[in-house]
Amino acid sequence: MGVFSKRKTIFVDSDILVIGGGMAGCGATYESRYWGRDLNVVCVEKANIERSGAVAQGLYAINCYMGMQWDENQPEDHVRYARNDLMGLVREDLGYDIARHVDSSVHKFEEWGLPIMKDPKTGRYLREGKWQIMIHGESYKPIVAEAARKAATKVYNRIMITHLLMDKSKPNRVAGAVGFNVRTGDFYVFRGKAVIVCAGGASHIFKPRSTGEGMGRTWYAPWSSASAYALPIQVGAKMTQMENRIVLTRFKDGYGPVGAYFLHLKTYTQNVHGNEYESTWYENTKELVGDYIDRHPVPTCLRNHAILEEVKAGRGPIRMVTTEAFQDPHLETVGWENFLGMTIGQAVVWASQNIDPKHTNPELTTSEPYVMGSHATCSGAWASGPEDYAPDEYQWGYNRMMTVDGLFGAGDTIGGTAHKFSSGSFTEGRIAGKAAVKYVMDMGNDVPEVDETEYENLKTVVYQPLENYTVGRNEITGGTVSPSYILPLHGLQRLEKIMDEYVGGISAHYKTNTWMLNRGLELLSMLKEDLVHAGAEDLHQLMRTWELNHRVLASQSVTHHTLFREETRWPGYYYRADHPKLDDTDWHCFTLSKFHAESGEWEMEKAPVYHIID
Ligand SMILES: Cc1cc2nc3c(=O)[nH]c(=O)nc-3n(C[C@H](O)[C@H](O)[C@H](O)COP(=O)(O)OP(=O)(O)OC[C@H]3O[C@@H](n4cnc5c(N)ncnc54)[C@H](O)[C@@H]3O)c2cc1C
DSSP states (O other), rough: OGGGGGGGGGEEEEEEEEEOOOOOHHHHHHHHHHHHHSEEEEOSSSOGGGSTTTTOEEEEEEEEOOOOGGOOOHHHHHHHHHHHHHTTTTOHHHHHHHHHHHHHHHHHHHTTTTBBBOOTTSSSOBSSSOOOOOEEEEEEEHHHHHHHHHHEEEEEEEOEEEEEOOOOOOOOOOOEEEEETTOOOEEEEEEEEEEEOHHHHHHHSSSOOOOGGGTTSSSSOTTSSSHHHHHHHHTTTOOEEETBBBBOOEEEOOOOOOHHHTTTTEEEEEEEOOOOOOGHHHHHHHHHHHGGGGSOOHHHHHHHHHHHHHHTTTTTEEEOOOTTGGGHHHHHHHHHHHTTOOOOOHHHHHHHHHHHTTTSSEEEOOOOOOOSSSSSSOEEEEEOTTTSSSOOOGGGGSSSSSBBBBEEEOOOGGGSSOOOOHHHHHHHHHHHHHHHHHHHHHHHTTTOOOOOHHHHHHHHHHHHHHHHHHGGGGGGGSSOOSOOOHHHHHHHHHHHHHHHHHHOOOOGTTTOOHHHHHHHHHHHHHHHHTTTTTTOOHHHHHHHHHHHHHHHHHHHHHHHHHHHHHHOSTTTTOTTTOOOOOOHHHHHHEEEEEEEEETTEEEEEEEEEOOOOO
């Protein structure tokens, strides 16, 4: 046993264990308390729930609100919208379930103090677009976190969960999780009768556009490290649509959002010659995807496709025409506030690059791919659907339960449900929380038991990188390169390079093929072998090491899924060059994977897409 495995072990009992206190985790914690008055509800978070997750910096709009009280939209409309945007493939049962409840979540946010802008003429929430409402959202996350803090029996901040624990006697039942405190280094064993994974999406899987001095600047939060996928994958939960990575069109270098610009400021894009370019690529796109190009609104990936083709034709950069809208002082204010309330970095980038959008039309670019489940994309775990709405094939237990008993998920964690955003993720957390309470209530005395050998072994594994570093450090007198360990940053850069070059990142123009994917898998396996020798200098680097482990496992999943789907379903997100067209005959289906930890094998299968709504 190594020196670091002598660290203190702290045991925590819970009925409901929520992993990750972002939007979904706060929703899950809040709702678990509502239905489970006397239950022990524990939320464990890598950072501090006050300012954690993708909403940490604040938001300027809530992107998923039906407005049913004013008959603005119905849940069915939202399902049609998400289905259209994802080129036909969404879990309609799950999406409908969120849409029918999301308004009530937003009303709670307002009750808890979130300022929502109002239309002075109608008194209704001010719309940015058909689904978006505008907020003064700098404090969105602290407001939501307060509700979770009050609901939880206890919130454990600064603990990174590294592994889930399984029941000693029932092999497919979850029993808790282990992790370590990133400040004190204490080892934590959480026992939970039900576990809800809400650990956000994944950035830094693919090489970002910003490297070197700009490293860390990404669109999705840099601390979204794929735990949401790796934790369930490790214990054999099925995943779906992991190939459906998202590429965002954003303002160059700061990843500033474009939604408010398009929808509220009514700005538009043009090529370097000042011309509209989307129509140029209409026939080309129709060749690839057929009638999907005629849908309204045009699916997000296809709009990316037009930009990519125009730039490849040498008529880049694509620029956002801001100089007209910014002549109106009100719109100018809105344009700047949009960044100050949610992506301050973009305002700083413009200031540092002498870009005043009143006089200069700023450049747009397409981002590196991200893996997540709540935006215009739907990667994540394969979950059981709502009892009153899901087709039989989508129901094997409690709502939002994965294919592992007692293991639930919400937000970016759950696959098949695009366009839930912040409000929908919170709502899905509530749905999962309610179902998890029912699961615990139904369980009676048949409670899971953690295995001492399992968590003791994991304790050694978790701290091994500290030991690798301490021992290996003696072999070098200076610098960061050692013959006997790999630092987490080196491992991360190697991962990003593999994914970028072989699995369809920016430098490959988002293109890949069978050979490249297979080679990518080989290189990922070699990286995984080397990660056993990761060296962590301190607790922060230990966290980075485990984030890297989670990212690598999720990347393997993405690569297997991309290989399995032999078509190009979402041009503009990625291209299978050897199967360049959308193929509804063979691939109008979900892709599912299951990882077998003992053998290291990945099992792939198709699952049907049921269109429940006309
Ligand atoms: C730049 C940007 C702009 C956006 N704009 C909008 C918008 O305008 N409107 C809108 O409605 N939505 C917007 N979104 C989307 C919204 O933020 C997400 O949909 C939502 O936050 C997803 O919720 P989640 O709970 O799944 O993930 P998160 O909110 O990211 O929460 C995940 C949590 O898990 C924690 N965690 C991760 N790993 C571990 C681990 N191993 N152990 C313990 N804890 C862990 C993280 O620290 C984090 O707190 C935007 C997102 C980004 C990044």
